[in-house]
Amino acid sequence: MKTQGVANVTQLGEFDEIIDVRSPAEFADDHIPGAVNCPVLSDAERARVGTLYKQDSPFAAKKLGAALVARHIAEHIERRFLERPREWRPLVYCWRGGKRSGAMGHVLRQIGWPACTLEGGYKSWRRHVVAELAELPRRLAFRVVTGATGSGKSRLLEALSAQGAQVLDLEALAAHKGSVLGGLPDEAQPSQKMFESRLLAVLRGLTFSRPVFVEAESRRIGRLQVPDALLETMRASPCLRIEASDAARVAFLIGDYDYFLADPANLKGKLDCLRELQSGETLAHWQALIDARDWPALVAELLEKHYDPLYRRSQGRNYVHFAEAPRFASDDLSPAGLKNLASAILATSA
16 A cells, blocks of 8 residues: 555555545546545536636635535535444545545545545546556457347347356446447436446456357447457457347347337437438338337338348458357247357357
């Protein structure tokens, strides 16, 4: 442990609690996984102090900032930390590891807790994430799960994980299913920085000596980009191919995207995004199928005319070992069917 109450990003696991004292907006954009937000300035207060700094003077801004910070530190101690034992070891960080975290850390140490501040603050964490994601993925042994849209690949990852396999679920981390209809109804995508912080946390928990199952992805998942080193490693890794029947895929998608079927107007709006790829006649026909609530016909046509052609063009081009991938057929993508499929895959991977 460094002296004078300072720690670096390699020591995060040594602390009982990590406290992010930045504003709520800064915290929402990205933070160290597991950190709690105890802002010493609200978003409005941070803007107010910054404006005073630029328009009046640094001295006036520091006076106001000190008063606000002291008030909030007292509130956090009273509301959150009074029950912490004497040996509790918190790590505090702000944007650069300067005044905000320094003030909180100083008060906690004066009370008697062995508090430390993070050297370089959040910016040092961000540099660490970027450096790790450029190197760590190349050390992992990926097994890439491929298969046409509707093959239940994400649910298969869950089934593999339930049976003890190592899994990297990028779509879960990105809060997106990876297609034009992939946005989730009750969860916004994280920022790119947050996605990468969450990704690093998962990668660091994986074992190098065991395979890691991951779904084949394009460069982007919704509006988020898969880091280059990870994507390059995935594309050069061994693959396995799920070959589900058309009937099974249609049934699976109707169940997995049931929230769209409950909101036909939203579904129509999403399909408008395909105007550059599909004819007006085709889109009008799909709109009519939505009006008629003929979901099996709609899903079957979306697969045939949009998703399957994209899949055939992309997989062989992007994934080096796609052509030689072992194939696993299925006509049952129910939870029980996916459990059996996961067992078959793991039996061949043993």
